[in-house]
Amino acid sequence: xxxxxxxxxxxxEGHGKIDIFLDDEGNVKNTYFIxxxxxxxxxxxxxxLAEDMPVLTNRIxxxxxxxxxxxxxxxxxxxxxxxxxxxxxxxRELLYMAFYVTDHTTHFYALGGPDFIVGxxxxxxxxxxxxxxxxxxxxxxxxxxETRARNHRIIEMIGGRGIHLAGGxxxxxxxxxxxxxxxxxxxxxxxNIDFALFSxxxxxxxxxxxxxxxxxxxxxxxxxxxxxxxxxxxxxxVNFYDGKIRVIDPEGxxxxxxxxxxxxxxxxxxxxxxxxxxxxxxxxxxxxGFVDGPExxxxxxxxxxxxxxxxxxxxxxxxxxxxxxxxxxxxxxNDGRYKPVHHRLATHxxxxxxxxxxxERMLELASDDETASDKVRTIPQGVKVNGSNEAVGIGSVExxxxxxxxxxxxxxxxxxxxxxxxxxxxNNYAPMxxxxxxxxxxxxxxxxxxxxxxxxxxxxxxxxxxxxxSCSTHSLPGKMPLxxxxxxxxxxxxxxxxxxxxxx
Amino acid sequence: MKNIYxxxxxxxxxxxxxxxxDDSVGIKAVKVLESIYKxxxxxxxxxxxxxxxxxxxxxxxxxxxxxxxxVIIDAIVTGRHKAGTVFKFIYPDIPFTRNTVSTHDxxxxxxxxxxxxxxISLPSEIIIFAVEAKDTVNFGENLTEEVESALIxxxxxIKSMLNF
Numbered sequence: 001x002x003x004x005x006x007x008x009x010x011x012x013e014g015h016g017k018i019d020i021f022l023d024d025e026g027n028v029k030n031t032y033f034i035x036x037x038x039x040x041x042x043x044x045x046x047x048x049l050a051e052d053m054p055v056l057t058n059r060i061x062x063x064x065x066x067x068x069x070x071x072x073x074x075x076x077x078x079x080x081x082x083x084x085x086x087x088x089x090x091x092r093e094l095l096y097m098a099f100y101v102t103d104h105t106t107h108f109y110a111l112g113g114p115d116f117i118v119g120x121x122x123x124x125x126x127x128x129x130x131x132x133x134x135x136x137x138x139x140x141x142x143x144x145x146e147t148r149a150r151n152h153r154i155i156e157m158i159g160g161r162g163i164h165l166a167g168g169x170x171x172x173x174x175x176x177x178x179x180x181x182x183x184x185x186x187x188x189x190x191x192n193i194d195f196a197l198f199s200x201x202x203x204x205x206x207x208x209x210x211x212x213x214x215x216x217x218x219x220x221x222x223x224x225x226x227x228x229x230x231x232x233x234x235x236x237x238v239n240f241y242d243g244k245i246r247v248i249d250p251e252g253x254x255x256x257x258x259x260x261x262x263x264x265x266x267x268x269x270x271x272x273x274x275x276x277x278x279x280x281x282x283x284x285x286x287x288x289g290f291v292d293g294p295e296x297x298x299x300x301x302x303x304x305x306x307x308x309x310x311x312x313x314x315x316x317x318x319x320x321x322x323x324x325x326x327x328x329x330x331x332x333x334n335d336g337r338y339k340p341v342h343h344r345l346a347t348h349x350x351x352x353x354x355x356x357x358x359x360e361r362m363l364e365l366a367s368d369d370e371t372a373s374d375k376v377r378t379i380p381q382g383v384k385v386n387g388s389n390e391a392v393g394i395g396s397v398e399x400x401x402x403x404x405x406x407x408x409x410x411x412x413x414x415x416x417x418x419x420x421x422x423x424x425x426x427n428n429y430a431p432m433x434x435x436x437x438x439x440x441x442x443x444x445x446x447x448x449x450x451x452x453x454x455x456x457x458x459x460x461x462x463x464x465x466x467x468x469x470s471c472s473t474h475s476l477p478g479k480m481p482l483x484x485x486x487x488x489x490x491x492x493x494x495x496x497x498x499x500x501x502x503x504x
Numbered sequence: 505m506k507n508i509y510x511x512x513x514x515x516x517x518x519x520x521x522x523x524x525x526d527d528s529v530g531i532k533a534v535k536v537l538e539s540i541y542k543x544x545x546x547x548x549x550x551x552x553x554x555x556x557x558x559x560x561x562x563x564x565x566x567x568x569x570x571x572x573x574x575v576i577i578d579a580i581v582t583g584r585h586k587a588g589t590v591f592k593f594i595y596p597d598i599p600f601t602r603n604t605v606s607t608h609d610x611x612x613x614x615x616x617x618x619x620x621x622x623x624i625s626l627p628s629e630i631i632i633f634a635v636e637a638k639d640t641v642n643f644g645e646n647l648t649e650e651v652e653s654a655l656i657x658x659x660x661x662i663k664s665m666l667n668f
Contacts (some may be wrong), residue, residue, distance in 0.1 A: 044523065044643035059523045062558030062603070110562065110609035129610055130618050131561075141622050148566065164556050 001110060018458065019274075020486045022494075024115055029489075033429075034273050038060045042419045050079055050383065050393070050414045051361075053125035054168045057406065058422070063468045065164055066155065067101035067391045067424065068406070070241065072500035075406040078261065079393025079414070080170040084503060088172035088374035091158060093241040094185065094365040095167070098154040100240060100358035101147065101192050101399045104351050107201040107466050111143045112348045116207045116462050120216065120237025124456075128151035132238030134496050147195050157181055172377035185366040193317065193361035197221070200321055200352050207349075208328070218329075222344035222443050222461065224292040224434050225250040227299035229427065230306030231398045231469030232257075237314040238306050238357060240398040245284065247307045250294055252339045253267075256284070260396035263405050267299075267422065270430075280422060290434050301402030302465055303350040308340035313353070316362035321353045322359045343434060347464040351400075383414045392418065399424035400417070401466050449486060449495055458484065507664075512551065514666060515571040515627070519557045519578045519603040520565060525644045526587075526651045527602060529576035529658075531556050535609070536647035536659050541644075541668050549554035560604040565615035574627040575662055578603050578652075580634035587638035590658055595630035602640065603630070611666060633658050 035213075046368075054072040058065035070092060077084060084092075113123075113132035122131065133141030150267045154424070159165025160174065177185075227407040232246045233239040245257045258266055265344060269278035270287045281287050288296040299305075313319040326338040329346055333339055341350075351469045363370055383391035389412050396405040402424035409418035417455035439457035443449065485494040512580040518534030520527045538554035538637040555602050557567050568574045578615040580591065593599060596613070633659060647655060 038524070038643065042641045056523065059521060062521065062563075106562065106609050130621060131616065133618065133621060138622065141618070144565070144620060145562075147564070152566075163556070169531050229589065288558070360539055461509070 003215050006243070015424055018436060018484045020444065020484060021491070022447065022488050023484065024119070024446070024489050026445075026488075028088035028437060028441045028444050031433065031440050033277075033433050033436055037407055040097050040423070045419045046408070048416050049075060050391075050408060050410045050416055051170060052442065053408060053419075055164065055166055058164050060421075061423075061468065064099075064103065064399050064401070064404075066096060066159075067230070069159075069165055070397045071232075071395050071399075071404045071406040072094055072283065074242075074395025074397065075168065075408050076168075076170035077393070077409055078395060079383055079410060080172035080380035081391075081392045082365070082378045082380045082411070083327075084378055085171040085373070085375045086370050088376045089242070090365050090368060090371040091173045091177060092168065094362060094371065095158040095165070096156070096241050097189075097365065098151040098185075099359045100400060101196075101355060101362070102151045104157075104355040104358065105136050105144060105147050105195070105199075108348065108355070109465050111466065112351070113466065115463060116213055117202070117385055119213075120460060127352075127456075133300060135206075135453060140198075140202070143195060143198075145286070147192065150191065154185055154188060157184075168317040169377065170385075171380045174376075174440045176376045176494075177372060182366050182372055186363060189359060189363035189366055190402075192362060193356065196352065196359045197317065197358035200205040202348060203352055217343055217349075221438055221457070222435055222464070223342045224298075224300070224344060224431055225342050226292045226296070226431055227255060228305035228308040228340055229299050229301045229403060230309040231396070231403060232310050233314065235314075236311040238310045239314070240354075240358070241283060245396070245403060247299060247341060248309050250292065250339060250340065250342070252308070252412065254332055258276050260403075260405055261394040262272060263396070263407075263422070277429050278426070280427055281430065281446050285456075292410060292431055292434065298430040299427070300431045301424065303400070304344070304347040306398060307350045307353060307400075311337055314356050315357050315364065318353055318357035318360055321356055325349050326354060344431075344464050345460070346478070347466075351466070383412065385412045391462065391493075394492065401425045401435045402427040424464070425467045428467070432465050432467065435464075447488075447494075454484065475484055512572050513570075514552045514573040514575065515555055515568060516552060516662065517555045517564070517567060517574060517576045517589070519556055519560060519576060519601075520601075521558065522556075523643055523645055524648055525639040526635075527579050527640045527641050527645060528645070529579050529635045529637065529651050529655060530603070532647065533577045533655055533658050533662070536655070539661060540659075544668055549590065551591055552595040552668070558603075560615075561609040562615045562618070563609075564604060564612060565619050565624075568627055568630070569619065569624050573626045573629040574631070575666070576604070576630065576632045577658060577662075578634050579637040579640060580633065581637050581640060585636045586650070587636050587648060588654035589636040590654050590661070591636075592661075593632040593634065596631070597638065598630070598632055600660075601632060633662065650651045 021030045054069050057072045058069040110129040113125035118131040144371045159167045229247050231243045233243045244257045246257045261383040268283040330339045356382035391410045394407045404424045405419040407424040420451045437462045443454045461493045518530035522528045522531045580601040635654045640655040
């Protein structure tokens with residue numbers, strides 16, 4: 001046993017490594033964003049029972065186990081060919097709304113807030129949650145923690161466990177909800193609605209009413225005119241738990257709407273030689289590189305993307321705020337829908353609209369008599385085998401960071417043979433890479449580098465996507481240690497900028 | 505801020521991913537410690553709680569709230585020490601171990617500072633045991649040999665430290 005002092009011994013594995021290559025003139029030619037990958041998940045799952053997948057996959061990632069659990073049970077519904085009773089679907093969605101409230105709240109106040117509420121030019125030591133709380137006030141800080149706590153209690157109540165919930169089963173849910181439990185959820189949902197409205201007011205007061213911030217949102221640095229993806233219900237409204245995957249083109253026209261079971265017909269993954277990351281793109285548009293526009297298959301899958309693909313929100317207060325956002329940043333098309341918002345920094349605003357929607361939807365579901373039914377399970381009678389004596393189950397949900405798809409193949413006894421996951425953040429690898437490049441271009445010109453500004457702009461480019469690389473790679477820490485290497489045309493490193501790195 | 509409870513209990517917290525090879529060392533240590541403790545304290549009122557946590561940052565801070573003392577076990581990758589090397593850190597002299605940071609919010613020192621500002625009662629004593637990991641990229645339920653041996657040392661150290 002040794003006791004050592006803290007630095008500089010420790011080193012976090014897996015920095016966010018960004019290589020910026022310059023051309024002959026010293027301007028940005030390319031940016032490479034590299035994170036290490038985790039290996040062997042498919043192998044780990046092969047040979048296990050399909051019904052174990054919801055409790056295995058929710059261990060992949062500590063940040064969004066709820067999303068993996070839901071995508072997994074939905075995949076199992078199909079693998080076993082069972083339709084859960086209405087109450088089971090509503091209970092699942094109810095839990096999922098509580099998860100969204102905690103997740104979006106944490107992102108806005110701990111990660112997004114520092115960029116806007118504290119300000120992009122504030123020193124790094126103040127650009128954190130504490131800086132946010134100092135600015136918005138102690139009571140709000142307490143409310144952030146209280147919001148997390150009350151929704152965690154609900155997740156635990158419905159899911160059976162606080163972390164790594166265990167309620168999901170093929171064909172339904174393992175427990176029904178009592179009237180007392182639903183009353184408690186309603187009480188808390190109302191508090192969530194107040195908190196979401198309050199958060200939107202903060203955004204309005206501190207960000208939108210500040211001309212400097214508003215200009216930042218509208219500036220061309222973070223504009224990419226890509227395709228957008230998100231899940232919508234039968235009325236083309238945002239839905240996090242279920243529906244069809246809708247994709248719109250950069251002009252806002254519906255490009256395709258499909259069942260997640262058909263994802264392989266629409267999504268392909270681009271492999272680049274310089275990284276383990278695979279870049280999903282729209283197969284039927286094609287890969288044209290890290291560029292936007294209607295000819296490029298790059299798409300985004302974020303809160304802003306989900307609002308972009310939807311005709312409207314399903315709840316009244318969220319709809320009001322949806323209209324306000326689009327009226328401010330976009331315009332209506334001839335068909336009455338809004339044109340997509342391409343200003344990436346508006347993703348923070350969209351996230352708050354979603355926070356409000358999740359809160360309202362939670363109240364709706366908890367007030368729905370059907371949710372109180374004790375019929376919560378359709379018992380499966382074995383897996384649903386196809387002609388090849390295999391069973392296939394594909395399920396998806398909207399994870400806070402993008403569409404999450406689980407795809408399982410089992411044998412006739414339900415033993416897993418094949419697993420493929422497309423995790424939320426992965427969808428945004430290509431646009432993230434583009435936003436990083438844009439930030440670099442803004443601050444590097446003819447070999448001159450604005451050093452501090454560069455890291456801030458790159459961090460802002462990251463944060464708006466709310467990347468959770470823990471389930472895609474599990475290695476990039478939240479404090480976001482960044483190593484940026486700037487290389488000349490011969491590949492020699494001419495500048496090496498680091499932050500939050502023990503290699504400093 | 506109302507503190508739901510404030511007590512004299514100790515929290516033993518294992519942090520990590522239970523299916524990511526050596527990253528699971530904290531979770532495994534807590535399970536072993538809990539079984540030893542429960543076998544010995546069958547009927548007395550329990551003063552030690554055992555908690556598994558998957559992410560650091562605010563989440564970890566929330567789990568510690570209300571306890572008098574917290575003992576945290578995590579993996580660490582310094583890359584400069586042999587796999588299985590065990591480090592002991594006492595707050596505020598703490599490093600970033602693998603999971604005390606969160607991909608979704610902040611690191612532990614920032615979470616603690618935030619809690620103090622919000623008047624959330626945190627343990628007066630926070631001790632972190634960190635085990636140098638060898639494999640944190642391959643999924644698997646087993647530890648590498650080196651870390652497996654270290655697990656026993658950590659368990660014994662904590663057992664004697666907490667007198668059980």
